[in-house]
Amino acid sequence: MLGISLLVPGAILLLSIYSVGVILVGLTEYDLFAFAARAKVTESNPTLSDPNLNVELLVKGLRAPTSMVFVGPNDILVTQKNDGTVIRIVNGTKVIQPLITVPVASKDERGLLGLDVSNNPTDNKTDAFLFYTEKGPVKGEALGNRIYKYELDKNATKLSKPQLLLDLPWAPGPGHNGGVLKIGPDNNIYVTIGDMARSGSNESQLYETQAQNVQGGKKADGRAGILRITQDGKPVDEGILGASYPLNLYFAYGIKNSFGIDFDPLTGNLWDTENGPAYGDEINLVEPGFNSGWKKIHGIWYVNGMLAKTGIASAAPKDLVDFVNKGTYSSPELTWDLSVAPTALKFLDTEKLGSEYKNNILVGDIKFGNIYYFKLNHDRKSLDLGKGLTDKIAQTEEELSDVVFGHGFGGITDLEVGPDGFLYVLVYDKNDGRIYRIH
């Protein structure tokens, strides 16, 4: 039903209205990892808009890969969502023995979702950080969405000495766990976490907090934001939105779900992608205390309890939670009316693809298998958009075609620049996940 609702949301809404007792909230949402909502991998090679660039298949047969990180030249660690393994790809070949297998709850969007590594220059060790939905003793339940720190051995063969750094909500789920984890230029850990909504159920209303812009709602409990912790799992300074735990972990809030963050290599500013309710996907500049507006606003539209648009939002809306003037709403730098389910966002800090690309943004999607390319404006606080996108709204495929960098990848879950300066694309599939290299 979710898959069909993506294609014809209006029809499903109509069907549901005539179905006795069906609760409509969330029905028009798509599930990112669900079969029908994803672009599929194909045997034909993806295509690129720039005739000077080439794409090559590096590895295939990965199982539900969600994130990757380089630990050396031609040496990549990959997380697999459903089996909880971290595997290693050396020179395009899979190493048989995984580095670790963690106990995951893997229904829908739950599972092993995020990975980053950090070289500690003081003791010459490499730490690795994983985000996963930890399996609980009761079927269908989880212990939490958790971040663990591990030691990566010198030969990169195993992850050991797990330390629980952060224990985040998982209920009701199983959607919107976020799970992208990145070490920032300040050496702190940044992680995306969605609202953990349950599609087709009103149970989610029990979990509405001030971080979802519900005035007088429950206290923020760690969901619906981008959180920041030190590499020891501690809050950073006194907290941006407030000093109480876990509010003091929030870097940003009002986020329905995000599968992509990265830092501008020139300014250090954080940017994200966000997924809307079948419309209103976003790219944002995320300044400290950023409020993205969910679940009052998505894209540029006010959202009602049925997740339908109810008009264009004010640029300075008054009915949002601001944590005593500490949080600031800002509208997206780009919003999609036509939903693409954007995922990874990557600044190309390399000249290897051509100097014109340097320090600009690539964004992947999971619905169409596209990579989009965006230049930044001179002040690096907005996107340099032309033609049909000058209104900052992508209404049609034609408008989007101007920013398509690559097509035909299958659903993209991660983008990385390798130590060789080339671009690597991680493609999701349950049994035939892939990595492509662009050079």
Ligand SMILES: [Ca+2]
């Ligand atoms: Ca990555």
Ligand SMILES: [Ca+2]
């Ligand atoms: Ca927003």
Ligand SMILES: [Ca+2]
């Ligand atoms: Ca437009």
